[in-house]
Amino acid sequence: MANQLLAGKTGIIFGALDEKSIAWKVAERCHDEGAKIVLSNAPVALRFGKIQELGEKINAEVIAADATSLEDLENLFKRSMELMGGKIDFVLHSIGMSLNVRKKRAYTNLKYEWMQKTLDISAISFHKVLQTAYQLDAIKDYGSVLALTYIAAQRTFPDYSEMAESKSLLESIARSFGYHYGTRNKVRVNTISQSPTMTTAGSGVSGFDAFFNYAEKMSPLGNATAEACADYCVFMFSDLSKMITMQNLFHDGGFSKMGIDPSVIQ
Ligand SMILES: NC(=O)c1ccc[n+]([C@@H]2O[C@H](COP(=O)([O-])OP(=O)(O)OC[C@H]3O[C@@H](n4cnc5c(N)ncnc54)[C@H](O)[C@@H]3O)[C@@H](O)[C@H]2O)c1
Numbered sequence: 001m002a003n004q005l006l007a008g009k010t011g012i013i014f015g016a017l018d019e020k021s022i023a024w025k026v027a028e029r030c031h032d033e034g035a036k037i038v039l040s041n042a043p044v045a046l047r048f049g050k051i052q053e054l055g056e057k058i059n060a061e062v063i064a065a066d067a068t069s070l071e072d073l074e075n076l077f078k079r080s081m082e083l084m085g086g087k088i089d090f091v092l093h094s095i096g097m098s099l100n101v102r103k104k105r106a107y108t109n110l111k112y113e114w115m116q117k118t119l120d121i122s123a124i125s126f127h128k129v130l131q132t133a134y135q136l137d138a139i140k141d142y143g144s145v146l147a148l149t150y151i152a153a154q155r156t157f158p159d160y161s162e163m164a165e166s167k168s169l170l171e172s173i174a175r176s177f178g179y180h181y182g183t184r185n186k187v188r189v190n191t192i193s194q195s196p197t198m199t200t201a202g203s204g205v206s207g208f209d210a211f212f213n214y215a216e217k218m219s220p221l222g223n224a225t226a227e228a229c230a231d232y233c234v235f236m237f238s239d240l241s242k243m244i245t246m247q248n249l250f251h252d253g254g255f256s257k258m259g260i261d262p263s264v265i266q
Helices: 022-032 043-048 051-057 070-084 112-136 163-185 208-218 226-237
Strands: 010-014 036-041 061-064 088-093 139-149 188-194 248-251
Touching (some): 010 022, 010 070, 022 051, 022 088, 022 226, 036 051, 036 070, 043 051, 051 061, 061 070, 070 088, 088 112, 088 226, 139 163, 139 226, 163 188, 188 226, 226 248
Parallel strands (some): 010 036, 010 088, 036 061, 088 139, 139 188, 188 248
8 A cells, every 4th residue: 555655756776686675675666655766786797687677567767786896886976966966865675685694604713804895785875876876975864774784783693694784783883874974964874773674685505495484473473574574675765664763673573572482482
């Protein structure tokens, strides 16, 4: 059900690879709520993913940007402002990738060049997005910037490996940049800590299915779906959440507050 909560608003959404991607669902929901969107993803994802299909469906321009490249990000923000006719209202960072996980290196035997690349793609890219927007003064007052994260930033989930460090850094960047962007432009910066979700990035973690089922049982409301995450993002991009900033917001059906559920012991 759409309520035009984002009527007249414009945004950039990073990370829609295919229809399972959380960013894909967010882009569709934002479009339904009246927003005008620019989609972005890494050049390789534009070649092999389905993002162009989404662009046609929601009438959005697709602009390639490797989120670790300041040059690409500057071009993306400048082009987006041209297309949208001025500053934008919201940004979604939905980007994550671990080289050591993908190449099945154990956490106790990490290859550090890969770890640095992982941190750059999954966390420092968020700082780069924010710094580029800040320096170009690209976001309107009370604009909203979100990144997606996972509870492994606070608690140990061994198979999540170096992504745990990436998410801790990502959440810290939201707090630190939230201060600077808030005091200068009232721009809000938050992270949403999402339940395990069946996507390309999600299912890259080993034992993901068993883990997904465990989280489902441990959450009184069940795992939050990508569609429910999209609803939450719409709220966070809307004027209804104007005073929320520098937060890590759990969107997990209650998982983060649970100790044990009897069904798991059985
Ligand atoms: N799926 C889950 O279980 C889950 C749970 C909590 C948080 N998250 C987070 O949600 C976000 C989106 O992941 P998803 O599950 O939708 O998977 P996904 O694989 O659909 O999305 C990840 C995206 O990151 C993009 N990307 C990778 N390297 C990039 C680069 N250098 N520049 C720009 N983009 C790049 C990919 O092309 C892809 O579109 C990630 O931050 C992920 O960690 C996912």
